[in-house]
Amino acid sequence: xxxxxxxxxxxxxxxxxxxxxxxxxxxxxxxxxxxxxxxxxxxxxxxxxxxxxxxxxxxxxxxxxxxxxxxxxxxxxxxxxxxxxxxxxxxxxxxxxxxxxxxxxxxxxxxxxxxxxxxxxxxxxxxxxxxxxxxxxxxxxxxxxxxxxxxxxxxxxxxxxxxxxxxxxxxxxxxxxxxxxxxxxxxxxx
Amino acid sequence: xxxxxxxxxxxxxxxxxxxxxxxxxxxxxxxxxxxxxxxxxxxxxxxxxxxxxxxxxxxxxxxxxxxxxxxxxxxxxxxxxxxxxxxxxxxxxxxxxxxxxxxxxxxxxxxxxxxxxxxxxxxxxxxxxxxxxxxxxxxxxxxxxxxxxxxxxxxxxxxxxxxxxxxxxxxxxxxxxxxxxxxxxxxxxxxxxxxxxxxxxxxxxxxxxxxxxxxxxxxxxxxxxxxxxxxxxxxxxxxxxxxxxxxxxxxxxxxxxxxxxxxxxxxxxxxxxxxxxxxxxxxxxxxxxxxxxxxxxxxxxxxxxxxxxxxxxxxxxxxxxxxxxxxxxxxxxxxxxxxxxxxxxxxxxxxxxxxxxxxxxxxxxxxxxxxxxxxxxxxxxxxxxxxxxxxxxxxxxxxxxxxxxxxxxxxxxxxxxxxxxxxxxxxxxxxxxxxxxxxxxxxxxxxxxxxxxxxxxxxxxxxxxxxxxxxxxxxxxxxxxxxxxxxxxxxxxxxxxxxxxxxxxxxxxxxxxxxxxxxxxxxxxxxxxxxxxxxxxxxxxxxxxxxxxxxxxxxxxxxx
Numbered sequence: 223x224x225x226x227x228x229x230x231x232x233x234x235x236x237x238x239x240x241x242x243x244x245x246x247x248x249x250x251x252x253x254x255x256x257x258x259x260x261x262x263x264x265x266x267x268x269x270x271x272x273x274x275x276x277x278x279x280x281x282x283x284x285x286x287x288x289x290x291x292x293x294x295x296x297x298x299x300x301x302x303x304x305x306x307x308x309x310x311x312x313x314x315x316x317x318x319x320x321x322x323x324x325x326x327x328x329x330x331x332x333x334x335x336x337x338x339x340x341x342x343x344x345x346x347x348x349x350x351x352x353x354x355x356x357x358x359x360x361x362x363x364x365x366x367x368x369x370x371x372x373x374x375x376x377x378x379x380x381x382x383x384x385x386x387x388x389x390x391x392x393x394x395x396x397x398x399x400x401x402x403x404x405x406x407x408x409x410x411x412x
Numbered sequence: 413x414x415x416x417x418x419x420x421x422x423x424x425x426x427x428x429x430x431x432x433x434x435x436x437x438x439x440x441x442x443x444x445x446x447x448x449x450x451x452x453x454x455x456x457x458x459x460x461x462x463x464x465x466x467x468x469x470x471x472x473x474x475x476x477x478x479x480x481x482x483x484x485x486x487x488x489x490x491x492x493x494x495x496x497x498x499x500x501x502x503x504x505x506x507x508x509x510x511x512x513x514x515x516x517x518x519x520x521x522x523x524x525x526x527x528x529x530x531x532x533x534x535x536x537x538x539x540x541x542x543x544x545x546x547x548x549x550x551x552x553x554x555x556x557x558x559x560x561x562x563x564x565x566x567x568x569x570x571x572x573x574x575x576x577x578x579x580x581x582x583x584x585x586x587x588x589x590x591x592x593x594x595x596x597x598x599x600x601x602x603x604x605x606x607x608x609x610x611x612x613x614x615x616x617x618x619x620x621x622x623x624x625x626x627x628x629x630x631x632x633x634x635x636x637x638x639x640x641x642x643x644x645x646x647x648x649x650x651x652x653x654x655x656x657x658x659x660x661x662x663x664x665x666x667x668x669x670x671x672x673x674x675x676x677x678x679x680x681x682x683x684x685x686x687x688x689x690x691x692x693x694x695x696x697x698x699x700x701x702x703x704x705x706x707x708x709x710x711x712x713x714x715x716x717x718x719x720x721x722x723x724x725x726x727x728x729x730x731x732x733x734x735x736x737x738x739x740x741x742x743x744x745x746x747x748x749x750x751x752x753x754x755x756x757x758x759x760x761x762x763x764x765x766x767x768x769x770x771x772x773x774x775x776x777x778x779x780x781x782x783x784x785x786x787x788x789x790x791x792x793x794x795x796x797x798x799x800x801x802x803x804x805x806x807x808x809x810x811x812x813x814x815x816x817x818x819x820x821x822x823x824x825x826x827x828x829x830x831x832x833x834x835x836x837x838x839x840x841x842x843x844x845x846x847x848x849x850x851x852x853x854x855x856x857x858x859x860x861x862x863x864x865x866x867x868x869x870x871x872x873x874x875x876x877x878x879x880x881x882x883x884x885x886x887x888x889x890x891x892x893x894x895x896x897x898x899x900x901x902x903x904x905x906x907x908x909x910x911x912x913x914x915x916x917x918x919x920x921x922x923x924x925x926x927x928x929x930x931x932x933x934x935x936x937x938x939x940x941x942x943x944x945x946x947x948x949x950x951x952x953x954x955x956x957x958x959x960x961x962x963x964x965x966x967x968x969x970x971x972x
Contacts, residue, residue, distance in 0.1 A: 225608050227599035230704075234623055237708040241732065245712070248728035253657060254715065257664050261627040261711060268592075268626050272599050281600040287520050291528040292438040298532030298582075302540065305578040308640075309571055332440075332525065394753065 227281075228273030235266040286334050293328035296321040438528075441928050442521035445528050446510035447824060449590070452535060453502040458891065459542075460494040463487045465888050468848075472881035474869040484865035485553035486572070490542065492556030493576065497583045498538045500673040500805060503813050505590050505625070507676050508618030510824065512594050514919035515615045517603025517937045519929045522596045526589050533586030541579030544572035552576030555863070557662055560655050563639055564646035574643060581636045584629050591625035594618060603931075605940040609700070612917040612943050613693060616700050617679030620707040624668040624675075627711060632665035656723045663714035671710040673805060674772075675703065677812025678743060681765045684815045685747060687913050688762040689754025692944055695746040702746075706739035719785045720792050726785045733783030740776055744769070759913070760834030764815035767842055772808030775800060778853070793863075796856025802849045811841070822908030826925045833897035840890030847883030851876035910935075916944035 225233070242258045275281060300318040307315025436444055467487050470478045479487060513521050521527050544551030549570025554563040563573055598611070598619050611619070638658050641648060648654050686693040693699070712732045715724030747769050756762070778800040782788045791797060814837075822828050855876050860867065867873050911920040919926065922935040931937045941948050 227608060230608060230619075231599070231623065234620075234704055234708060237705065238627070238711055241708060241712040244732075245725065245728050248725050248731075250725045250728060253660050254725060257631065257660055258712065261631065261664065264630055265623060265627040268595075272596070275600055281602075283519055283603065284522060284601055285519060288440050288525050290438045291440050291525045294525050294529040295437065295532050297529055298536050301533060301582060301585075302536040302578075305540065305582065309574040309578055397752075 226273070226276065228269050228276055231269030231272055232266060235262050235269055238262045238265070288332045289334055290328075290332040293325045293332060296324040296328065300325070440520070440524035440528065442509055442513050442524060442527065443824070443926060443930075445521075445524065445531050446506045449502050449506035449509065449531050449534065452531075452538065453499045453506060456494055456538060457499045458895070460491050460499055461888065461891060463491040463494070465884055467491065468881045468884040470865065471867075471877045473878065474867050474871065474874055476866060479865065481865045482550065482553060485863070486545070486551040488863055489552050489555055489576070490544075493541060493552070493580070494538075495805070496556055496669065496673070497580055498534075498541065500809060500813075501583075501587055501669060502534060504621060504673050504676040504809075505587055505594070507680065507813070507816060508594050508615075508621065509590055511820065511919060512598050512615050512618050513601070514922070514926060514930055515612050515917050516598060516601070516606045517918050517931060517940070518597055518601045519931075521593050522601050523593045527593045530586040530589035530593070533582045533589070537579040537582030537584075537586060539579075540575050540582060544575045547571045547575070557666060558639060559662075560639065560642050560658050561646065561649035564642045564649050565644075566646035566649075573639075577636050577639050577643070581633060584632045584636070588625060588629045591622040591629070595622035595626065598622075603937055603940070606918075609697070610940055610943050610945075612679075613682040613696065613699055613703075614676070614679030614917070616703055617675040617682075620703045621672050621675040624672055624707050624711065628665045628668035628672075631661050632669075635662040635665065656718075656721060659718050659721065660714070660724075663717045664711075666717065667714040668707075668710050670804065671707060673809050674812075675707070677768070677809050677816065678703075680816030680819065681747070681768050681812050682750075683915070683917065684761045684765040684819050685750050686944070687819075687915050688757050688759065688765075689751050690757070690914075691750065691754045692916070692947055693746065694749035695742070696943055698742050699746045702739035702742035706736065706743070709736050709739065713783070716783050716788070719788045730783055730785055734780060736776075736783075737780060744773070759818075760829070760831060760838055761815045761817075761819035761913075763835065763838045764811050764818060767838070768808060768811040768815060771803060771811060771845065775803030775805075775808045779804065791856055793861055794856035795852045795860045795862055798862050799849050799852030799856060802852070807845045807849060811845075814838075814841075819913065820919075822912050823919055823924050823926070826908050826923075827901050828906040828908045828912065829901045830897050833893055833900065837890050837894045837897060840886055840893060844883050844886030844888075844890055848880050848887060849883070851879045851883075855880075911946070914946075914950075916947040918945060920946055 238258070239262055242255060242262065245255055245258065300321040303318040303321070304315045307313070307318070436448060439445060439448075466479065467484065470476050470484065509521060509527065513519070542551070547570065549572050551572045552558070552568075552575070554568050554573055554576075558573070558576070561567055565573075595618075598615055602611075635658060638654065638661065642654070682693055682699070709732055713729055713736065715726070715729035716733045718724040719726055719729070751766075758766075778796075782791060782797065782800060818829060818834055855873055856862075858872060858876075860871070860873050867877075908924040910922065910924050912924075913920070918937060918940070921938045922931055927935060938945055938949055
């Protein structure tokens with residue numbers, strides 16, 4: 223049985239609803255039950271959104287991705303300025319207009335152009351066209367370090383390497399000895 | 413219109429590997445966003461540790477005044493708030509952000525720009541909260557849960573508390589966005605063959621964590637809104653309904669967040685234990701069920717923080733809190749059954765994971781003790797609570813995080829950490845943690861209240877406080893060793909292979925560090941038949957020893 227993701231979320235919300243029911247039995251007050259129910263309502267809403275997305279086949283790999291996110295730093299800056307305006311003086315909030323304008327200017331340019339084929343990306347080597355393209359898109363690694371190809375003995379390719387064998391048999395013997403000792407002592411006491 | 417009628421697709425690289433700063437600061441790669449989050453949280457961990465060391469130095473002897481009373485209040489407020497909102501929660505959510513798309517074979521996180529907005533809001537929130545130290549009135553000094561009426565502008569004037577509220581609000585929104593996108597990814601963006609019951613335990617732990625975030629974090633926003641209104645009009649807190657109402661709303665977030673800061677590290681410990689025990693994790697389905705039940709119960713226990721107010725349904729909250737033992741017991745059974753009989757090896761991640769098990773048990777069991785109102789009435793607001801809390805979050809969650817950190821560091825950076833320095837870090841932290849926090853149980857039981865800047869020689873608290881301070885110094889030394897390890901590993905690089913530990917899950921099938929789109933034809937997704945796909949392949953090869961098996965590259969779940 224493989225549960226559907228939306229049902230996992232809604233099932234979890236239902237489990238919480240049962241706990242709210244128990245709270246009612248324990249005569250929880252209106253604040254407690256209301257608060258808990260509100261939390262469950264949010265989770266249920268999320269679960270329904272997941273169910274809806276799955277029903278509309280919005281699940282599966284998302285190959286088309288935005289290529290930059292500069293507008294988001296501007297949006298966060300605007301949020302911070304509005305907040306600082308509330309703390310200190312409202313004129314600070316007015317400055318948020320500039321980063322918000324930048325958000326509008328940057329936002330659309332960050333999306334992947336239509337009819338673009340995102341590479342290198344695959345869910346399976348069965349996708350031959352992408353496999354061909356991979357040769358033209360060598361990956362050099364991130365600045366943190368260089369990527370190392372999978373070795374021949376990796377399980378995705380070939381037989382496993384030798385596994386060092388540090389047996390836990392000694393511990394098991396100690397455990398069995400303790401159990402036997404306890405049983406003997408227990409019988410003696412009787 | 414058929415596919416043949418459409419114009420040919422133009423190849424466009426997704427998340428090309430650009431260098432710092434542009435390649436990182438406007439990235440849409442979930443790995444980079446996660447590393448930015450984790451790196452920021454790690455930096456803040458060191459800063460928050462510095463605050464803690466200063467406070468412990470003050471408490472080493474009676475009547476010491478390194479910090480004034482007000483500054484001490486600011487230090488414990490920012491230490492507590494920082495560790496919860498700025499360090500442990502981002503660690504938990506950042507870990508999920510990095511690993512979940514890799515473990516489920518996804519190209520990226522869903523809505524990566526929204527995820528990046530979450531990071532920027534987190535950074536802005538952290539800056540806002542800490543900037544209180546630069547104001548004339550100092551930083552927020554009302555404690556991490558900021559109870560009114562103390563937090564109102566009448567009793568805590570100055571912008572420090574305002575900046576604290578702003579910071580918490582921004583961070584909460586940021587974490588909500590990150591958690592929402594990671595949850596959406598785990599639920600809907602899995603590769604073919606990766607069904608819900610083939611998700612690794614870590615991914616499941618992130619799923620339940622993020623469910624709690626979705627359900628509970630909006631409550632924190634409401635709590636901050638109440639405080640903000642109270643800052644404008646403190647008269648609302650003359651009515652006790654708002655004070656108690658705030659406590660309910662706050663703790664409806666405040667208790668689940670403890671589990672938000674715990675579950676992903678349970679998942680990390682599961683992966684580490686099973687990898688270094690060289691066997692499949694024992695009790696996968698019961699553990700998944702236990703995680704879901706654990707998370708649901710954790711939403712229903714918030715009132716145990718309010719036993720002494722007399723304004724919560726004590727029987728119910730005590731019952732649900734004690735019931736937490738059942739799913740926790742299932743998880744612990746899984747840990748032990750995986751390790752016993754395994755072919756154990758003990759690299760640094762395994763040491764941290766093994767230490768997590770008993771240390772978190774101390775935190776958990778003392779939590780059950782104080783979930784009984786009769787006990788809670790005696791020890792509330794004492795150092796017993798501080799000890800319980802630190803065994804849960806420092807000795808427990810932080811050790812779990814470090815197990816994951818040492819485990820996945822080679823994957824994330826392509827570099828191996830130094831084992832000798834890692835082990836030195838582990839032993840120093842093991843000793844330091846217990847020497848610091850164990851005496852606090854004694855202090856609490858002997859009546860030392862939490863949050864006092866000093867005490868009298870006649871109180872009888874000196875020896876235990878001195879011991880705790882010595883322990884904190886050992887922790888500080890361990891942190892220096894940890895930072896040295898990072899520095900040495902970055903300066904004198906030892907490249908990491910793709911799978912240095914013989915891991916079980918999909919992230920070990922790609923390069924170290926993974927390519928921008930995680931899996932490419934060069935680094936394909938192996939066939940996924942269970943929650944431990946690489947272990948499946950190893951076992952398959954053991955069964956067919958001598959008979960070569962071709963690369964397992966089909967991810968549609970069909971047989972070889």
